[in-house]
Amino acid sequence: MLSFSSLPRSWRVCGALLAGTGTILGALIAHLPEADFGPGGRAMAHSALEMQMWHALALLALGLTTQGRPAKALALGGCGLLLGTLLFCGGVYFTAFTGAHAAHVAPTGGSLLILSWLCLAFGWLRA
Structure with a gap:
Protein backbone atom coordinates (compact mmCIF):
# COMPACT_ATOMS: atom_id res chain seq x y z
CA MET A 1 0.00 0.00 0.00
CA LEU A 2 1.16 3.50 -0.82
CA SER A 3 1.85 5.68 2.19
CA PHE A 4 2.59 9.38 2.44
CA SER A 5 6.22 8.66 3.32
CA SER A 6 6.73 6.62 0.14
CA LEU A 7 5.40 9.37 -2.16
CA PRO A 8 8.80 11.00 -2.89
CA ARG A 9 10.17 7.65 -4.08
CA SER A 10 7.06 7.06 -6.18
CA TRP A 11 7.40 10.51 -7.75
CA ARG A 12 11.03 9.77 -8.67
CA VAL A 13 10.11 6.41 -10.21
CA CYS A 14 7.12 7.84 -12.11
CA GLY A 15 9.15 10.85 -13.27
CA ALA A 16 11.82 8.53 -14.63
CA LEU A 17 9.19 6.37 -16.36
CA LEU A 18 7.57 9.45 -17.91
CA ALA A 19 10.98 10.63 -19.15
CA GLY A 20 11.83 7.20 -20.54
CA THR A 21 8.52 6.77 -22.35
CA GLY A 22 8.81 10.37 -23.51
CA THR A 23 12.13 9.56 -25.14
CA ILE A 24 10.53 6.63 -26.95
CA LEU A 25 7.57 8.75 -28.03
CA GLY A 26 9.94 11.50 -29.20
CA ALA A 27 11.64 9.05 -31.54
CA LEU A 28 8.30 7.80 -32.83
CA ILE A 29 6.95 11.30 -33.36
CA ALA A 30 10.09 12.27 -35.27
CA HIS A 31 10.26 9.19 -37.49
CA LEU A 32 6.73 7.91 -38.12
CA PRO A 33 5.23 8.74 -41.52
CA GLU A 34 2.67 11.54 -41.66
CA ALA A 35 -0.04 8.99 -42.47
CA ASP A 36 0.26 7.58 -38.94
CA PHE A 37 -1.05 10.85 -37.49
CA GLY A 38 -4.43 12.53 -37.58
CA PRO A 39 -4.72 15.97 -39.19
CA GLY A 40 -2.11 18.22 -37.55
CA GLY A 41 -1.21 15.29 -35.32
CA ARG A 42 2.57 15.47 -35.42
CA ALA A 43 2.60 19.03 -34.03
CA MET A 44 -0.03 18.08 -31.47
CA ALA A 45 1.98 15.03 -30.37
CA HIS A 46 5.10 17.16 -30.10
CA SER A 47 3.25 19.56 -27.76
CA ALA A 48 2.10 16.65 -25.59
CA LEU A 49 5.68 15.34 -25.53
CA GLU A 50 6.98 18.68 -24.27
CA MET A 51 4.38 18.72 -21.48
CA GLN A 52 5.22 15.13 -20.57
CA MET A 53 8.94 15.78 -20.35
CA TRP A 54 8.59 19.01 -18.34
CA HIS A 55 6.29 17.30 -15.86
CA ALA A 56 8.61 14.28 -15.70
CA LEU A 57 11.38 16.64 -14.61
CA ALA A 58 9.05 18.32 -12.12
CA LEU A 59 8.17 14.96 -10.55
CA LEU A 60 11.84 14.01 -10.37
CA ALA A 61 12.70 17.32 -8.69
CA LEU A 62 9.76 17.02 -6.30
CA GLY A 63 10.76 13.48 -5.38
CA LEU A 64 14.39 14.46 -4.86
CA THR A 65 13.69 17.52 -2.73
CA THR A 66 10.88 16.20 -0.54
CA GLN A 67 12.17 14.64 2.65
CA LEU A 81 0.92 16.29 -11.38
CA LEU A 82 1.23 12.62 -12.18
CA LEU A 83 -2.46 12.03 -12.85
CA GLY A 84 -2.86 15.31 -14.73
CA THR A 85 0.14 14.53 -16.95
CA LEU A 86 -1.21 11.08 -17.78
CA LEU A 87 -4.68 12.40 -18.59
CA PHE A 88 -3.61 15.49 -20.49
CA CYS A 89 -0.81 13.92 -22.51
CA GLY A 90 -2.71 10.67 -23.04
CA GLY A 91 -5.72 12.56 -24.40
CA VAL A 92 -3.59 14.70 -26.69
CA TYR A 93 -1.60 11.68 -27.95
CA PHE A 94 -4.86 9.85 -28.64
CA THR A 95 -6.16 12.77 -30.69
CA ALA A 96 -2.80 13.23 -32.45
CA PHE A 97 -2.59 9.62 -33.59
CA THR A 98 -6.26 8.91 -34.30
CA GLY A 99 -7.74 12.27 -35.22
CA ALA A 100 -10.61 11.54 -32.80
CA HIS A 101 -11.13 13.57 -29.65
CA ALA A 102 -11.04 11.75 -26.31
CA ALA A 103 -14.06 13.57 -24.86
CA HIS A 104 -12.91 15.71 -21.91
CA VAL A 105 -9.79 13.75 -21.01
CA ALA A 106 -7.17 16.34 -22.02
CA PRO A 107 -9.04 19.35 -20.58
CA THR A 108 -9.58 17.46 -17.32
CA GLY A 109 -5.90 16.59 -17.18
CA GLY A 110 -4.91 20.18 -17.94
CA SER A 111 -7.20 21.52 -15.22
CA LEU A 112 -5.75 19.00 -12.79
CA LEU A 113 -2.23 20.16 -13.68
CA ILE A 114 -3.16 23.76 -12.96
CA LEU A 115 -4.72 22.86 -9.61
CA SER A 116 -1.71 20.69 -8.74
CA TRP A 117 0.73 23.53 -9.36
CA LEU A 118 -1.42 25.74 -7.14
CA CYS A 119 -1.37 23.07 -4.40
CA LEU A 120 2.40 22.87 -4.67
CA ALA A 121 2.73 26.66 -4.44
CA PHE A 122 0.46 26.69 -1.38
CA GLY A 123 2.40 23.82 0.22
CA TRP A 124 5.76 25.48 -0.34
CA LEU A 125 4.42 28.81 0.88
CA ARG A 126 3.37 27.18 4.16
CA ALA A 127 6.61 25.21 4.59
Whole structure:
Protein backbone atom coordinates (compact mmCIF):
# COMPACT_ATOMS: atom_id res chain seq x y z
CA MET A 1 0.00 0.00 0.00
CA LEU A 2 1.16 3.50 -0.82
CA SER A 3 1.85 5.68 2.19
CA PHE A 4 2.59 9.38 2.44
CA SER A 5 6.22 8.66 3.32
CA SER A 6 6.73 6.62 0.14
CA LEU A 7 5.40 9.37 -2.16
CA PRO A 8 8.80 11.00 -2.89
CA ARG A 9 10.17 7.65 -4.08
CA SER A 10 7.06 7.06 -6.18
CA TRP A 11 7.40 10.51 -7.75
CA ARG A 12 11.03 9.77 -8.67
CA VAL A 13 10.11 6.41 -10.21
CA CYS A 14 7.12 7.84 -12.11
CA GLY A 15 9.15 10.85 -13.27
CA ALA A 16 11.82 8.53 -14.63
CA LEU A 17 9.19 6.37 -16.36
CA LEU A 18 7.57 9.45 -17.91
CA ALA A 19 10.98 10.63 -19.15
CA GLY A 20 11.83 7.20 -20.54
CA THR A 21 8.52 6.77 -22.35
CA GLY A 22 8.81 10.37 -23.51
CA THR A 23 12.13 9.56 -25.14
CA ILE A 24 10.53 6.63 -26.95
CA LEU A 25 7.57 8.75 -28.03
CA GLY A 26 9.94 11.50 -29.20
CA ALA A 27 11.64 9.05 -31.54
CA LEU A 28 8.30 7.80 -32.83
CA ILE A 29 6.95 11.30 -33.36
CA ALA A 30 10.09 12.27 -35.27
CA HIS A 31 10.26 9.19 -37.49
CA LEU A 32 6.73 7.91 -38.12
CA PRO A 33 5.23 8.74 -41.52
CA GLU A 34 2.67 11.54 -41.66
CA ALA A 35 -0.04 8.99 -42.47
CA ASP A 36 0.26 7.58 -38.94
CA PHE A 37 -1.05 10.85 -37.49
CA GLY A 38 -4.43 12.53 -37.58
CA PRO A 39 -4.72 15.97 -39.19
CA GLY A 40 -2.11 18.22 -37.55
CA GLY A 41 -1.21 15.29 -35.32
CA ARG A 42 2.57 15.47 -35.42
CA ALA A 43 2.60 19.03 -34.03
CA MET A 44 -0.03 18.08 -31.47
CA ALA A 45 1.98 15.03 -30.37
CA HIS A 46 5.10 17.16 -30.10
CA SER A 47 3.25 19.56 -27.76
CA ALA A 48 2.10 16.65 -25.59
CA LEU A 49 5.68 15.34 -25.53
CA GLU A 50 6.98 18.68 -24.27
CA MET A 51 4.38 18.72 -21.48
CA GLN A 52 5.22 15.13 -20.57
CA MET A 53 8.94 15.78 -20.35
CA TRP A 54 8.59 19.01 -18.34
CA HIS A 55 6.29 17.30 -15.86
CA ALA A 56 8.61 14.28 -15.70
CA LEU A 57 11.38 16.64 -14.61
CA ALA A 58 9.05 18.32 -12.12
CA LEU A 59 8.17 14.96 -10.55
CA LEU A 60 11.84 14.01 -10.37
CA ALA A 61 12.70 17.32 -8.69
CA LEU A 62 9.76 17.02 -6.30
CA GLY A 63 10.76 13.48 -5.38
CA LEU A 64 14.39 14.46 -4.86
CA THR A 65 13.69 17.52 -2.73
CA THR A 66 10.88 16.20 -0.54
CA GLN A 67 12.17 14.64 2.65
CA GLY A 68 10.07 12.13 4.60
CA ARG A 69 6.33 12.53 4.77
CA PRO A 70 5.18 15.45 2.58
CA ALA A 71 2.58 17.93 3.77
CA LYS A 72 -0.93 17.26 2.46
CA ALA A 73 -0.81 20.12 -0.05
CA LEU A 74 2.48 18.83 -1.47
CA ALA A 75 1.15 15.27 -1.55
CA LEU A 76 -1.96 16.40 -3.43
CA GLY A 77 0.11 18.52 -5.77
CA GLY A 78 2.59 15.78 -6.60
CA CYS A 79 -0.04 13.11 -7.13
CA GLY A 80 -2.10 15.57 -9.17
CA LEU A 81 0.92 16.29 -11.38
CA LEU A 82 1.23 12.62 -12.18
CA LEU A 83 -2.46 12.03 -12.85
CA GLY A 84 -2.86 15.31 -14.73
CA THR A 85 0.14 14.53 -16.95
CA LEU A 86 -1.21 11.08 -17.78
CA LEU A 87 -4.68 12.40 -18.59
CA PHE A 88 -3.61 15.49 -20.49
CA CYS A 89 -0.81 13.92 -22.51
CA GLY A 90 -2.71 10.67 -23.04
CA GLY A 91 -5.72 12.56 -24.40
CA VAL A 92 -3.59 14.70 -26.69
CA TYR A 93 -1.60 11.68 -27.95
CA PHE A 94 -4.86 9.85 -28.64
CA THR A 95 -6.16 12.77 -30.69
CA ALA A 96 -2.80 13.23 -32.45
CA PHE A 97 -2.59 9.62 -33.59
CA THR A 98 -6.26 8.91 -34.30
CA GLY A 99 -7.74 12.27 -35.22
CA ALA A 100 -10.61 11.54 -32.80
CA HIS A 101 -11.13 13.57 -29.65
CA ALA A 102 -11.04 11.75 -26.31
CA ALA A 103 -14.06 13.57 -24.86
CA HIS A 104 -12.91 15.71 -21.91
CA VAL A 105 -9.79 13.75 -21.01
CA ALA A 106 -7.17 16.34 -22.02
CA PRO A 107 -9.04 19.35 -20.58
CA THR A 108 -9.58 17.46 -17.32
CA GLY A 109 -5.90 16.59 -17.18
CA GLY A 110 -4.91 20.18 -17.94
CA SER A 111 -7.20 21.52 -15.22
CA LEU A 112 -5.75 19.00 -12.79
CA LEU A 113 -2.23 20.16 -13.68
CA ILE A 114 -3.16 23.76 -12.96
CA LEU A 115 -4.72 22.86 -9.61
CA SER A 116 -1.71 20.69 -8.74
CA TRP A 117 0.73 23.53 -9.36
CA LEU A 118 -1.42 25.74 -7.14
CA CYS A 119 -1.37 23.07 -4.40
CA LEU A 120 2.40 22.87 -4.67
CA ALA A 121 2.73 26.66 -4.44
CA PHE A 122 0.46 26.69 -1.38
CA GLY A 123 2.40 23.82 0.22
CA TRP A 124 5.76 25.48 -0.34
CA LEU A 125 4.42 28.81 0.88
CA ARG A 126 3.37 27.18 4.16
CA ALA A 127 6.61 25.21 4.59
